[in-house]
Amino acid sequence: MTNQHSPDVVWHQHNVSKKARANAKGHRKPAVLWFTGLSGSGKSTIANALEQKLFELGYHTYLLDGDNVRHGLNKDLGFNDTDRVENIRRIAEVTKLFVDAGLIVMTAFISPFRSDRQLVRQLHAVGEFIEVFIDTPLAVCEQRDPKGLYIKARAGEIKHFTGIDSVYEAPLTPDIHIKTDEMDIDACVSVILQYLQNGEYLIR
Template sequence: MNNPYVEKEVDGDKSSDVVWHQASVSHGDHVKLNGHKAAVLWFTGLSGSGKSTVANAVDLMLHQRQAKTYVLDGDNVRHGLNGDLGFSDIDRVENIRRIGEVAKLFVDAGLLVSSAFISPFIADRNMVREQLAAGQFIEVFIDTPIEICESRDPKGLYKKARAGEIKNFTGIDSVYQLPVKPEVHIKTAGKSIEACAQQVVNYLQEQGYLLPCSG
């Protein structure tokens, strides 16, 4: 006898039997409970620019305001979800596609999710933006000159890239496409981590993301 609780196996292409299951608790319900709007803070910039550092500083500031948050970090995600991907252009596109889908789920849950990825291609960042409703994608450009990034080089990656030990390294032998109109443009040179983070929080405050909302 067929078990109605066993999902049908899908081999190859998507099956027409796979449909979106409508949750009993809506996005609006989550937002109302959390007390603030939901969005993706998409931190983009060169390796060593300070994306993860600023994203985590923003996350701490929001946490202290009792906002519901999470940080998706490029390196952390590649330990699990995207552990099968390399750094070719094709793999970079798939890396961002998967992260976009995960970020969208966090937004549906009513969170302010910070996503810290180089995400070098404009088309990929726009792809994630287009998956979300208006106002739910906030591009944060961590604008740090490559000279500063390379002088930091906390993981020794620039040194290896210059020596030819790493291929497809953004800023060296792989392109980084600058954001055209980021919602938040942070020029980090001469700024403290706290000042950079505060710029993001100020944007959220000014745009009404942190005000109590009814959904």
């Protein structure tokens, strides 16, 4: 999408910095944890469990879920490649604002294209974008099929379904690599928490 900004639109510099907002919330650094993976891989489940744990520890968080966002901000978008790109572009801008507010943000989106995820990374400062690959074999995702979407896709009732008739480009070098067919939810959350602690995003 082309930039429609007028030359008269100028970025307003806030007196309160991103670092100050993060520190006021008890974080060392704000960040977005970008969960990517096939439908049924466990993105939303793990992101939910992680947010609950961070909340219990006293951190300020927000979780952006793919289905929830399509009920409002992105309800005008479909699932063809063009709309998928725009879906991620809008979410990227939202995460940038949330990170600027000093939050630890989690997103649970299939986000199938590497180029889109790279653009999101480039939108954020170094260290603020953490790609979390929820790596689950297609066969396992189909077996789980919590929403019955794979059955519909195989029957031709849903078009442009990632993993069936639309490509998923797996991350080549994710910041965090989670294999949900080998780990339970608690173990997945522990791996991500350890990453945040090692990266000094958390104070306690």
